[in-house]
Amino acid sequence: MLRVDSTHYRRAIQTFIYHISWKRLELRGKWLLHQDNAGPHTSKATTAFLRKKGIEMIPHPAYSPDLAPCDFWLFPNLKASLRRQKFNRDEDVVIVCQTFFNLLKPANFAKTWVKWCARWDQYIHSEGHYLEKERDFK
Numbered sequence: 001m002l003r004v005d006s007t008h009y010r011r012a013i014q015t016f017i018y019h020i021s022w023k024r025l026e027l028r029g030k031w032l033l034h035q036d037n038a039g040p041h042t043s044k045a046t047t048a049f050l051r052k053k054g055i056e057m058i059p060h061p062a063y064s065p066d067l068a069p070c071d072f073w074l075f076p077n078l079k080a081s082l083r084r085q086k087f088n089r090d091e092d093v094v095i096v097c098q099t100f101f102n103l104l105k106p107a108n109f110a111k112t113w114v115k116w117c118a119r120w121d122q123y124i125h126s127e128g129h130y131l132e133k134e135r136d137f138k
Helices: 006-023 044-052 074-082 090-102 106-125
Strands: 032-034 056-058
Touching: 006 044, 074 090, 074 106
Parallel strands: 032 056
Antiparallel strands: none
16 A cells, blocks of 8 residues: 655655656746645655745645645546446556546646635635535535
């Protein structure tokens, strides 16, 4: 079983930076990163790594899982693609997830961005109160 710790998370971010830097030259050195307050994301080693790479962090309010960008589109759709499947090996799960990620289109990310911005707007207007249900954001 894969355990995501600070070291693993930094490697994933490094890989992400490498691939994006080659595909989107205009984004080099212009990074803003929003992530939740999970331990691997907020460790001293991770924050030092991000600072060294010139990545600015967008603060995530405590106890606000409703503001994590991946929860708007990515994870629900990934979970739906995995539903009712049985896996005998971890490698099989990895293959299905990689296929899912490889099929993503830019429009999918654009929809997520719009929903995320709307959720932040709702959060600000609710004066920081936790909004539990999707219907609370319409």
